[in-house]
Amino acid sequence: MAAEEQRGLSYQTLNLIAGLLAMLGFLALWPVSPIALLPEPIAEAIHAGRWVLLIGGVFAQVWLLSVRVRHNRRSWLQAQADAAAAPGAVRDAAAQSGVKGLKVDWSPLNSGGANFQTQQLSACAEQGWVVAPTWRFVLLCSLFGAIGGPLGLGIAFAELDKGAKALIPLLMGLMFIGISWALVRFAAPRKCFDRRVGWYWQGREGLTDQQRHALQERGKAAPLHEIRAVQVLAELVTDSEAPSYNSYELNLVLQSGQRLNVMDHGKRDVLVADAERLARWFDVPLLMR
Numbered sequence: 502m503a504a505e506e507q508r509g510l511s512y513q514t515l516n517l518i519a520g521l522l523a524m525l526g527f528l529a530l531w532p533v534s535p536i537a538l539l540p541e542p543i544a545e546a547i548h549a550g551r552w553v554l555l556i557g558g559v560f561a562q563v564w565l566l567s568v569r570v571r572h573n574r575r576s577w578l579q580a581q582a583d584a585a586a587a588p589g590a591v592r593d594a595a596a597q598s599g600v601k602g603l604k605v606d607w608s609p610l611n612s613g614g615a616n617f618q619t620q621q622l623s624a625c626a627e628q629g630w631v632v633a634p635t636w637r638f639v640l641l642c643s644l645f646g647a648i649g650g651p652l653g654l655g656i657a658f659a660e661l662d663k664g665a666k667a668l669i670p671l672l673m674g675l676m677f678i679g680i681s682w683a684l685v686r687f688a689a690p691r692k693c694f695d696r697r698v699g700w701y702w703q704g705r706e707g708l709t710d711q712q713r714h715a716l717q718e719r720g721k722a723a724p725l726h727e728i729r730a731v732q733v734l735a736e737l738v739t740d741s742e743a744p745s746y747n748s749y750e751l752n753l754v755l756q757s758g759q760r761l762n763v764m765d766h767g768k769r770d771v772l773v774a775d776a777e778r779l780a781r782w783f784d785v786p787l788l789m790r
Contacts (some may be wrong), residue, residue: 630694650678732760
């Protein structure tokens with residue numbers, strides 16, 4: 502897992518560098534841009550090599566994407582071969598396993614995931630627990646707004662005298678800021694366990710009973726007394742966005758058989774420790790695959 506995470510982070514770093522080079526080349530094409538704020542020798546060098554930076558950065562991103570796709574395909578083929586080689590009895594047992602007569606589904610509940618820790622479980626006084634984004638995840642998401650936002654707004658400000666030409670960079674800057682906000686808000690939403698009110702739900706603290714019941718109808722909340730087990734399972738993630746990696750889910754199993762996802766990230770040891778804490782707190786079994 503450590504090697505997979507390191508490869509994923511290396512890819513992200515190279516992709517970020519390629520993107521920054523392409524962005525510098527693109528900005529240098531504008532007569533007025535934030536490049537002019539850099540020291541004169543650096544600004545002149547960027548301006549002189551603007552086409553090299555732009556084309557080279559784009560080419561590097563395309564090449565990295567092709568490497569990623571080939572790697573994902575190999576991983577997917579290997580996963581299919583491993584699944585086919587597994588004894589049928591083992592696969593059937595995993596699908597039919599249950600808790601006190603309750604069948605538990607072992608298919609991934611939350612598709613995707615991450616190859617690093619995106620969420621953390623924290624004690625909230627004596628009443629329960631809170632799941633919130635990690636600082637690393639917030640920082641990573643904020644890069645979109647921190648880099649793209651000021652650049653777009655800076656170009657728009659410099660182009661104010663040109664009227665409509667300032668609209669495009671303005672919208673781009675606002676778009677980057679909006680993406681950052683949406684990633685933090687929806688990719689790793691806040692979740693609460695509150696023993697005082699007897700509920701688990703996705704969202705901020707202090708919700709009313711009506712709001713919690715509305716979330717329950719959407720599969721995002723449940724009374725604590727309905728939780729029968731805590732489940733941990735692994736998912737091999739293979740897509741076009743990153744090299745393949747294992748992401749680990751922490752799910753709640755309800756007495757109806759329904760599952761609710763609590764966390765999904767790449768730090769197995771941390772997630773298992775959090776699952777053990779919740780299982781002890783609920784006094785229910787911990788199921789792992």
